[in-house]
Amino acid sequence: MTNDIVNKIKLNALENKIPIIKDEGISFIISYIKQNNVKNILEIGSAVGYSAIEMALVDTDIKVVTIEKDEERYKEALNNIKNISLEEQIDLIYADALDVDIPGKFDLIFIDAAKAQYKKFFIKYSSNLKKSGVIITDNLKFHGFVENPELTNNRNTRQLARKIREFVCWLKEQELYETTILDIGDGLAVSKRK
Numbered sequence: 001m002t003n004d005i006v007n008k009i010k011l012n013a014l015e016n017k018i019p020i021i022k023d024e025g026i027s028f029i030i031s032y033i034k035q036n037n038v039k040n041i042l043e044i045g046s047a048v049g050y051s052a053i054e055m056a057l058v059d060t061d062i063k064v065v066t067i068e069k070d071e072e073r074y075k076e077a078l079n080n081i082k083n084i085s086l087e088e089q090i091d092l093i094y095a096d097a098l099d100v101d102i103p104g105k106f107d108l109i110f111i112d113a114a115k116a117q118y119k120k121f122f123i124k125y126s127s128n129l130k131k132s133g134v135i136i137t138d139n140l141k142f143h144g145f146v147e148n149p150e151l152t153n154n155r156n157t158r159q160l161a162r163k164i165r166e167f168v169c170w171l172k173e174q175e176l177y178e179t180t181i182l183d184i185g186d187g188l189a190v191s192k193r194k
């Protein structure tokens, strides 16, 4: 029953061209949550709530705070979270993640919002990370454009690919973090406090 609802949310998002995490990406995060006994999660970029729901479903004592700035997506996420009865576990916030301050410390911060702002999200929210915590960032391959910008003639796409490339370089230089780039889904960065 729960699986059916989650599947429906996923298919609906894909049909409506709402960008959601790839299957391999969410499988990796779910395994990470299980293996590392993650209980508190902060997500930047909820879209319609798909990944927040998948993460919350790992265990009943997991809490997810997730932020979405698009009103329509926020409303749909609210509806999806209600339909699957996860209101107690998922705190959905309608805001621009760069304009709000979220209290508390998290075991896992999942950055999955505007790619051009990744560095800003990382800097802003690293103060919300527990010492043993991890920041996971999605879409580092950006559909292959990061490695092969010649795949597109679109200037904006190329610019975004360059920004992501710069972000990856910057991440690797951060002395407080050990970052591993994984060729999973659309490319994940796993940054752990040293």
Ligand SMILES: C[S@@+](CC[C@H](N)C(=O)[O-])C[C@H]1O[C@@H](n2cnc3c(N)ncnc32)[C@H](O)[C@@H]1O
Pocket: 019, 020, 021, 044, 045, 046, 047, 048, 049, 050, 051, 052, 067, 068, 069, 070, 073, 095, 096, 097, 098, 112, 113, 114, 117
């Ligand atoms: C890739 S989607 C999130 C997908 C979702 N994590 C999933 O896998 O189901 C990115 C979302 O981030 C939102 N977003 C972009 N910039 C944001 C910001 N500054 N604050 C909050 N949300 C933002 C977009 O509106 C979009 O819905």
